[in-house]
Amino acid sequence: MTKLDDLLAYEVVEGLTEGQFTAEEYVISILKRIEEVEPKVHSFITLDTEGALSSAKIIDKKIREKEDIGQLAGVTVGIKDNISTQGIRTTCASKILENYVPTYDATVIRNLKENGAILLGKLNLDEFGMGSTTEYSRYRPTHNPWNLDYVPGGSSGGSGAAVAAGECTVALGSDTGGSIRCPSSFCSVVGLKPTYGRVSRSGLISYANSLEQIGPICRSVKDLVMMLNIISGKDAMDNTSMPSSPITVPNKSNKLNVAVIRELITGSDQEVAKSVFSASEKFQEIGFSCEEVSIKNLHYALPSYYTLASAEASSNLARYDNIRYGFDYPIGEYKWDTYFSNVRENFGEEVKRRILIGSYVLSSGYYGKYYLKARRLRSLLRLELLTLFKKYDLLIGPTMPILPFKFGEKIDDPIKMYLVDVNTVIANLAGIPAISLPIGFSNGLPIGLQIMAAPFEEQKLIDASYELEKVIHIQRRPNSI
Amino acid sequence: MISKEDLEHLALISRINLTENELEKFPKQLDKTIEYIDILEELASDDSINLDLQELRFEELRIDEISLSDDKQLNKNITDDGFLRGPKMK
Numbered sequence: 001m002t003k004l005d006d007l008l009a010y011e012v013v014e015g016l017t018e019g020q021f022t023a024e025e026y027v028i029s030i031l032k033r034i035e036e037v038e039p040k041v042h043s044f045i046t047l048d049t050e051g052a053l054s055s056a057k058i059i060d061k062k063i064r065e066k067e068d069i070g071q072l073a074g075v076t077v078g079i080k081d082n083i084s085t086q087g088i089r090t091t092c093a094s095k096i097l098e099n100y101v102p103t104y105d106a107t108v109i110r111n112l113k114e115n116g117a118i119l120l121g122k123l124n125l126d127e128f129g130m131g132s133t134t135e136y137s138r139y140r141p142t143h144n145p146w147n148l149d150y151v152p153g154g155s156s157g158g159s160g161a162a163v164a165a166g167e168c169t170v171a172l173g174s175d176t177g178g179s180i181r182c183p184s185s186f187c188s189v190v191g192l193k194p195t196y197g198r199v200s201r202s203g204l205i206s207y208a209n210s211l212e213q214i215g216p217i218c219r220s221v222k223d224l225v226m227m228l229n230i231i232s233g234k235d236a237m238d239n240t241s242m243p244s245s246p247i248t249v250p251n252k253s254n255k256l257n258v259a260v261i262r263e264l265i266t267g268s269d270q271e272v273a274k275s276v277f278s279a280s281e282k283f284q285e286i287g288f289s290c291e292e293v294s295i296k297n298l299h300y301a302l303p304s305y306y307t308l309a310s311a312e313a314s315s316n317l318a319r320y321d322n323i324r325y326g327f328d329y330p331i332g333e334y335k336w337d338t339y340f341s342n343v344r345e346n347f348g349e350e351v352k353r354r355i356l357i358g359s360y361v362l363s364s365g366y367y368g369k370y371y372l373k374a375r376r377l378r379s380l381l382r383l384e385l386l387t388l389f390k391k392y393d394l395l396i397g398p399t400m401p402i403l404p405f406k407f408g409e410k411i412d413d414p415i416k417m418y419l420v421d422v423n424t425v426i427a428n429l430a431g432i433p434a435i436s437l438p439i440g441f442s443n444g445l446p447i448g449l450q451i452m453a454a455p456f457e458e459q460k461l462i463d464a465s466y467e468l469e470k471v472i473h474i475q476r477r478p479n480s481i
Numbered sequence: 482m483i484s485k486e487d488l489e490h491l492a493l494i495s496r497i498n499l500t501e502n503e504l505e506k507f508p509k510q511l512d513k514t515i516e517y518i519d520i521l522e523e524l525a526s527d528d529s530i531n532l533d534l535q536e537l538r539f540e541e542l543r544i545d546e547i548s549l550s551d552d553k554q555l556n557k558n559i560t561d562d563g564f565l566r567g568p569k570m571k
Contacts, residue, residue: 103552103555104551104552196535197535239538239541239542299520300521300523300524303517303518303519303520304518304521306518307518318496337496340496341497342498344495344497345498345499345500349503352497352499352503352507353507353510353511353514355497356492356507356511357514357515358495359494359495360483360491360511361518363494368526369521370518370521372526372532373522373524373526374518375532376524376526376527376530376532377521378532378534379530379531379532379534382534413513414510414513414514418517431534
């Protein structure tokens with residue numbers, strides 16, 4: 001029999017309902033696993049052992065009393081530490097919020113709890129989600145479970161690594177420019193950035209509101225669908241959220257039209273491109289059509305993304321004044337403005353750089369030159385993609401243009417670090433859904449395929465991912481740790 | 482080019498103190514970033530393009546009505562005449 005801590009989410013729910021094990025036994029097996037691998041991987045910022053055990057006992061009691069236990073009963077979930085959890089510290093991996101304990105749950109957290117999911121704790125990220133490696137976390141970096149000398153991707157690196165290392169059944173991440181898909185690709189797990197508006201952002205601590213979405217990271221497509229259906233939906237607390245139909249899996253799917261984005265292939269490492277080609281061959285073998293397309297405005301996407309994300313960040317992060325929360329800092333003799341400037345020195349370097357760039361592109365004289373042009377490009381890109389989606393169901397390419405890299409390789413050069421996001425920002429700019437699915441390894445390092453679809457066409461993404469997952473069996477959890 | 486003075490101005494309007502080390506290395510790093518986004522200049526200024534990805538749906542705003550919070554601790558502090566009592570000033 002599979003080890004308890006190795007079970008997928010749907011197997012946990014089945015096992016519990018059939019009485020094969022109790023929720024408490026399952027949670028203990030996961031906690032043991034955390035004890036074993038956490039000193040090497042460092043996925044968690046805060047672990048809520050007591051909370052997890054007491055939730056498990058409640059579920060076991062409900063099972064004994066034959067009460068409804070919910071669709072995610074017993075499934076242990078790790079939460080990216082920028083999603084508010086009532087009573088559990090939520091730091092955004094920043095020193096500015098090191099003592100912040102939210103008084104309310106994010107909508108997605110409420111949805112999970114109502115469905116019997118067990119919250120394990122809060123997972124590491126780059127400070128406020130700004131980064132692609134977790135090296136910008138103000139606590140410590142997370143290590144890639146496939147090779148501990150390598151980065152796990154970011155910014156939801158804690159989420160990707162924890163799921164791959166079996167420290168939780170599933171996890172939630174957030175994706176502003178690739179922050180779910182990058183670690184999913186680097187850690188060989190499945191991660192989805194939903195359509196903008198499918199999932200409520202209420203309780204997600206904002207970095208760039210117009211780009212970001214919360215989404216699941218899992219070890220199977222079926223698990224991902226379970227999570228997605230629970231967290232999706234219109235929420236009165238987020239006026240950008242919208243109603244959506246639930247996803248089914250397996251679904252009686254039609255043969256889909258797939259197009260490989262040429263520019264994403266030419267810009268990738270050879271090994272990565274090879275894996276994408278072999279995935280597109282698999283698509284053809286299962287009866288999908290596969291062509292190549294070009295996106296005219298693609299080379300403007302990354303500069304536009306960094307312009308918009310920094311502009312929104314400079315405004316969103318203006319709220320951190322250390323007054324109602326934050327770290328201990330005596331007011332002393334400082335004057336009003338000086339106090340704020342002094343406490344805000346405590347932001348990490350990358351956050352400061354983005355706030356400064358944001359202030360720059362929003363300044364008079366530069367607003368039209370950068371910010372407005374970036375927004376214009378965003379609309380053009382969306383129009384171009386929507387036109388392509390009239391002809392093709394799905395657009396594919398590598399999630400990441402490169403393989404996972406070693407710590408410190410890019411940390412001193414911001415542009416080198418930004419370029420890592422070149423393939424993923426497209427979906428955030430256009431507000432479309434995108435998934436990263438494991439498709440292979442090179443020298444023991446994972447490679448992910450990115451599949452994008454038209455707004456609210458997640459069903460097509462899932463159909464294609466499910467079919468591909470059936471024919472290419474890619475390991476989701478390393479043997480080495 | 483971002484000069485040290487420009488950087489100090491940006492830091493002032495952003496309300497952020499920079500360390501000596503940051504004052505030293507940021508101008509070059511920010512320059513590279515701005516150089517990178519300069520490519521946006523090539524894009525035509527076309528005012529006919531709608532910049533909003535989502536339509537603002539004012540008719541769908543939630544009803545503006547008073548309701549109790551889920552926070553039991555907070556609800557305890559509501560007085561009989563409907564005010565919320567805050568902690569005493571020390």
